[in-house]
Amino acid sequence: MTISKDKIKIEGLTGDSAIAHALRQANLDVLAAYPITPQTIIVEDYQRFAADGEINAAVIPVESEHSAMSACVGASAVGGRVATASASAGLALMWEILYVAASMRMPIVFTVANRALSGPINIHNDHSDGMGMRDSGFIQLYCQSCQEAYDTTLMAFRLAEHHDILLPVMVGIDGFILSHNVERVEMLPDDEVEKFVGVRAPVDPLDPNNPLTMGPLALTDYYFEFKEQQDRAINRVPKVYKEVEAEFEKITGRKYGQFETYKTEDADIIIIAMSTMGGTAKVVADVLREKGEKVGVIRLKMFRPFPAEGIAKAVGNAKAVAIFEKAMSFGAAAHPLAMEVRTALYESKERPMILDFVVGLGGRDVPPTTFVEGIEKTKEYLKAGKAPKYETLGVRK
Amino acid sequence: MTESTPVLRHPMSKYIREDRQPFIYCSGCSIGIVTGMLARAIDNLGIDINKTVIVSGIGCTGRTSGYFKTGTYHTTHGRAIAFAEGVKIANPELEVIVVSGDGDISAIGGNHLIHACRRNIDMTVICINNMNYGMTGGQFGPTTEHERYSQTSPRPYGNLEHPFNLVKLAASSGATFVARWTAVQARRATKSIEKAIEKEGFSFVEIIGACPTAYGRMNRLGDGVTMHKHLLEVAEIQNGLPPHEAELDYATKIICGEFVNIEKPEYTAVLAEMQRKAKGE
Ligand SMILES: Cc1ncc(C[n+]2csc(CCOP(=O)(O)OP(=O)(O)O)c2C)c(N)n1
Ligand SMILES: [Mg+2]
Numbered sequence: 006m007t008i009s010k011d012k013i014k015i016e017g018l019t020g021d022s023a024i025a026h027a028l029r030q031a032n033l034d035v036l037a038a039y040p041i042t043p044q045t046i047i048v049e050d051y052q053r054f055a056a057d058g059e060i061n062a063a064v065i066p067v068e069s070e071h072s073a074m075s076a077c078v079g080a081s082a083v084g085g086r087v088a089t090a091s092a093s094a095g096l097a098l099m100w101e102i103l104y105v106a107a108s109m110r111m112p113i114v115f116t117v118a119n120r121a122l123s124g125p126i127n128i129h130n131d132h133s134d135g136m137g138m139r140d141s142g143f144i145q146l147y148c149q150s151c152q153e154a155y156d157t158t159l160m161a162f163r164l165a166e167h168h169d170i171l172l173p174v175m176v177g178i179d180g181f182i183l184s185h186n187v188e189r190v191e192m193l194p195d196d197e198v199e200k201f202v203g204v205r206a207p208v209d210p211l212d213p214n215n216p217l218t219m220g221p222l223a224l225t226d227y228y229f230e231f232k233e234q235q236d237r238a239i240n241r242v243p244k245v246y247k248e249v250e251a252e253f254e255k256i257t258g259r260k261y262g263q264f265e266t267y268k269t270e271d272a273d274i275i276i277i278a279m280s281t282m283g284g285t286a287k288v289v290a291d292v293l294r295e296k297g298e299k300v301g302v303i304r305l306k307m308f309r310p311f312p313a314e315g316i317a318k319a320v321g322n323a324k325a326v327a328i329f330e331k332a333m334s335f336g337a338a339a340h341p342l343a344m345e346v347r348t349a350l351y352e353s354k355e356r357p358m359i360l361d362f363v364v365g366l367g368g369r370d371v372p373p374t375t376f377v378e379g380i381e382k383t384k385e386y387l388k389a390g391k392a393p394k395y396e397t398l399g400v401r402k
Numbered sequence: 403m404t405e406s407t408p409v410l411r412h413p414m415s416k417y418i419r420e421d422r423q424p425f426i427y428c429s430g431c432s433i434g435i436v437t438g439m440l441a442r443a444i445d446n447l448g449i450d451i452n453k454t455v456i457v458s459g460i461g462c463t464g465r466t467s468g469y470f471k472t473g474t475y476h477t478t479h480g481r482a483i484a485f486a487e488g489v490k491i492a493n494p495e496l497e498v499i500v501v502s503g504d505g506d507i508s509a510i511g512g513n514h515l516i517h518a519c520r521r522n523i524d525m526t527v528i529c530i531n532n533m534n535y536g537m538t539g540g541q542f543g544p545t546t547e548h549e550r551y552s553q554t555s556p557r558p559y560g561n562l563e564h565p566f567n568l569v570k571l572a573a574s575s576g577a578t579f580v581a582r583w584t585a586v587q588a589r590r591a592t593k594s595i596e597k598a599i600e601k602e603g604f605s606f607v608e609i610i611g612a613c614p615t616a617y618g619r620m621n622r623l624g625d626g627v628t629m630h631k632h633l634l635e636v637a638e639i640q641n642g643l644p645p646h647e648a649e650l651d652y653a654t655k656i657i658c659g660e661f662v663n664i665e666k667p668e669y670t671a672v673l674a675e676m677q678r679k680a681k682g683e
Contacts, residue, residue, distance in 0.1 A: 039510070040538040040554070049541070049553045056556045066554050066563075068544060069480065069510040094460075094478060098510075123478055126460060 007258045008197055018190040020183035023151040024090070024116050024176070025050035026190075027158035029060055030198035031114075034085030037065035037076035041095040042128045043180040044118040048090060070095040074102035074113075081111035082219055084207030086162065089113065092180060093120035096134045100141075106173045107142025108235055109220060112165030112205070113173040115143065116158060119280070119331075120180040121367040129368020130180040132279065135308070136332040136341040138175070142235055144242055145309040147177040147280045149265075151188035154178045156259060157306075159193075159202060163249040166205045169241045179281045181368070197256060239310050246307070263307040266319050268294065272301030274383055275320055275357075277346055278329040279305045282364075282371055286329065289376040300380060305342070313349035320350060325358040327383045329376065331365045340395055358387060361395035375399050414441035417451055419471050426465055430618075430626015432585035432611025436530050437466050439588055439609075440501065443595040454497040457486040459506035462536040462613075463529075466501040480511030483518045486525050494524070494670040497599060504531040504545040508566050512544070519575035519604050523669040526598040526605045529568060530585075532613035533652065540616025547652055551620045565650075568608050573645035573662050578603030580645055580662035584633035585611040587658060594660055602668045610656055 018026065025047045028036065038048045054060045065080075067073045073089050081087045091099065096117060106113055119135050121127040135145060144164065148154040154176065161174040178184055193201070209217060223231060243263060254260040267287050269275055276286045283304030290300040303319055305312075320326055330342040339347055343361035350356055362379045365371040375398050386392035412418075418441065427433050444451060451472045458467035460479035467474040473496075477485040482502045490498045507515050507529045518525070534552055535541045542552035542561045545568065549560040573580045579601045583591035591609055598605030612618060612629035623629050633656065640648070641659035648657045 040535055040541045042538055045538050045541065045553075049539075052554045053556050056559055064554075066542065068512065126476065126478075 006255070008193060008256050012194045012197070014192040014194070016190055016192065017187045018151055018155075019046065019185050019187050020148070020151045020154045020178040021046035021118065021185065022050055023155040023190045024158050024178070025054070026192055027155045028088050029054045030193070030195055031088070031159060031162050031202050032086065032199060032204075033060070033062040033088050035063050035065065035077070035080035035087045036089060037067050037073045037080070038089050038091065039067055039070045039073050039095060041070070041092050043120060043184040044090045044092045044095070044116070046184070047116060070098040071102060074099040074106060077113045078102060078106050078109060078111050081106075081113050082109070082211045084205065084210035084212075086166070086205045087111070087113045088116070090116040090118070092118045093128075093134045094123055096138060097122060100138070103138055103141040103143060105220070108231060110171040110235070110238070111173055112162075112171055114158065114161045114165055114176065115173055116176045116178070118180040118184040119177050127367040128180070130182055131331040131366045131368065132177075133332045133366070135175065135177050136334070139309055139341065142172065142239065143309060144172055144174040144239065144307070145177065146174065146307055147305070148183065149281055149283045149304060151183060151186070151190050152259070153261060154183060155190055155192065156253065156257065157261070159198060160249050160253055162202045164242065164246055167245045167249070168206070168208060170238055170245055171208065172235075172238055172242075177280065182281045193257065201253065201256060242310050243312065261306050263312040263315060264319070265304040265306065267302040267304065269301035269303060269319055269321070269323070271299055273299040273324045274380060275301045275303055275323045275326050276329060276376065276380075277303045277305060277316075277326055277342065279308065279331075279342065282329055282331070285371060285373055286376055289373045289380070292373070293377070293380065298380070308345075311345045311349070313345070316346060316349045317353050320353070320357060322355060323357050325360060325383050325387055326350070327360045327362065327379050329362050329364050329371070329379060331363075333363055333366065343395065358383075358392055360386065360392055363395060363397045364399055366400075369399050371399065414438060414445065417441045417444060417471055418469055422469055425469065427462065428615040430612060430614040430629065431462065432532065432609070432630070433463055433466060433530055435585045435588060436501070436528065436609050436611065437469060439592045439595055440499065440528065442592050443599060446592070447596050447599060449497055449599070453495065454499060455486075455489050457482050457489065457498065457500045459502040459511060460537070461503035461506050463501060463503035464506060464537070480506055480509070481514065482506060483511060483514040483527060487518060487523055490523055490525055491670055491673065494674070498525040499599065500525060500527045502527070502529060503536065504529060504533065504568070505535040505543040508545060508568060508571070509543045515572065516575040519572055519577040519606070521669045522576060522578055522604045522666050524602050524604065526595065526601075526607065528595065528607045528609065530609050530611045531568060532611045532617060534613055534617040536613045536616055540613070540620060550617075552617065553620070567648065567650055568606070569645050569648040569650075569661055572606035576604070576666070577606045577662060578664050578666050579605035579660070581606075581660040582608040582610065582648060582650075582656075583658050584637045584656055585609055586630050586634045587637060590639075590658075597660070597663070601663070602671070603666055610650070
């Protein structure tokens with residue numbers, strides 16, 4: 006049964022505050038973090054909850070992000086429920102430990118206010134930080150709204166700590182666009198969240214009564230088997246995610262799926278985009294449809310594991326797929342999102358034309374007109390029967 | 403003939419990228435004062451600004467490098483000293499000066515500080531200690547005093563941790579020149595920066611500064627003028643005091659002066675000597 010409306014607290018919250026509330030309610034044992042814009046407010050809010058006696062968690066305000074993720078791994082190893090938050094350079098500094106967290110199977114929830122990577126230094130949004138960590142073994146969930154940021158953070162604990170999974174989860178929100186903008190957020194009552202997230206049941210934690218060694222050397226003898234198991238675990242995510250979401254939907258009436266489709270059934274051109282760009286894309290689709298153009302949108306939420314089959318099915322018989330992405334993979338055969346989508350569609354009987362538009366790097370605005378420009382180009386390329394491998398839009402050339 | 407109105411220019415503006423003005427600093431911040439100290443020190447020494455490299459990390463203080471009209475590098479948060487070591491080792495002819503914040507130098511980049519001191523590589527590190535991470539909005543860090551308030555150590559408890567004393571840290575790590583001043587002691591601090599630059603070895607100059615926007619506001623320390631007046635009141639000059647006695651208590655006493663000035667083999671010189679030997683010269 007969905008929770009009755011009078012028990013729901015509605016507040017205007019930024020994405021950062023919404024996540025801070027989710028972390029407060031998720032009953033953490035440890036949060037370790039280092040400040041970085043545009044994430045910092047998450048931890049500041051959380052520290053205020055701590056000072057007000059609203060949480061039980063120990064907050065470790067470490068001296069760098071490398072230490073933050075390391076402390077999280079340690080706290081998770083003893084069986085705690087653990088979270089951290091960062092962005093950009095901070096995320097990059099965690100690099101070494103990201104891989105350790107994932108392969109040591111530590112169910113840490115890591116919220117990221119996605120921000121461009123240096124250099125030059127830039128504090129605004131793009132997805133180069135998240136895309137950079139895409140092979141680390143983290144599950145990656147990108148959010149379109151502050152509500153979704155709150156919901157996803159709560160679900161992330163269930164997903165991460167599930168015994169079939171035991172993997173860290175990154176929850177991404179667009180820096181400033183979501184992290185600092187206020188939206189209407191419905192918050193569940195504390196006891197309902199407590200029921201939903203439960204208490205972590207650790208598997209083989211560090212325990213003085215039952216000593217075990219973590220992280221010893223595994224060379225040619227066993228290393229590969231660890232990776233094999235990790236690979237199996239991440240491939241079990243879609244099933245568990247569906248179950249967790251179904252439970253969440255029961256109490257809230259909300260669900261997001263691995264991706265969201267919008268007017269795709271009869272679409273000739275399908276836009277694929279992530280995070281807040283999804284919202285803009287849907288508005289653009291509405292306007293273009295009023296003009297008689299069959300445009301639809303797939304807004305991808307789960308980047309890792311990538312829902313390849315689902316995307317292929319959702320694209321169906323569309324003539325073209327126009328990808329709008331906020332990251333570059335310099336010198337690659339395709340940029341990160343396009344690389345996945347192209348691979349996903351390779352098996353399709355009638356492959357659509359695939360366009361890759363790199364937009365919005367370093368926080369460059371991506372207004373509806375950028376999408377329209379991409380769609381106009383797509384129509385030209387469809388007519389011509391060929392298209393460039395990728396294009397950058399909204400940049401001085 | 404019309405008379406052109408004379409434009410008043412700051413005497414130090416010759417070293418500053420005026421096209422980057424105004425400074426990003428809040429009113430009442432100490433960083434502008436320290437920028438002036440460094441410009442004057444360079445001017446007083448008469449060193450070639452074009453052979454002077456200014457390196458900084460990320461933070462409000464970290465923005466300093468970009469305002470100087472010479473070769474500068476705005477690096478990443480915490481790594482200024484490591485970048486600067488690269489510059490100095492690759493071209494020992496250059497005068498290398500690092501200007502960075504307390505968080506940059508002693509939190510995320512603390513490791514580089516102690517190792518550069520130990521190595522005794524010839525450079526000058528000016529650390530503006532405003533006792534918090536100013537740029538990110540005033541969180542506590544390793545220089546924040548016990549029980550002080552910040553964005554991450556709110557009322558009623560404040561900071562649970564205890565701060566580093568950076569003078570003691572640099573001295574015990576092996577720096578050959580160590581001094582501390584407050585941002586109001588401009589003349590003395592400038593003199594120490596000059597000595598630090600002239601020193602063939604690792605020099606560390608800490609300038610205690612005010613961040614009225616974040617730290618000052620949260621701890622009700624008053625506006626920029628009040629904070630700087632306070633710094634003058636509590637500053638106590640004790641040149642030559644053993645560094646382990648150079649106490650710092652914002653409310654009551656900030657021991658200032660030059661505490662270490664010793665001679666030790668300098669790293670790039672030792673490296674060059676080793677290379678000469680290896681080549682049998
Ligand atoms: C790896 C990394 N982590 C975090 C940040 C965010 N950040 C930017 S400046 C700063 C703190 C600056 O404090 P301090 O060095 O004391 O300089 P101030 O702004 O006080 O002058 C932080 C945490 C960053 N840029 N890079
Ligand atoms: Mg500082």
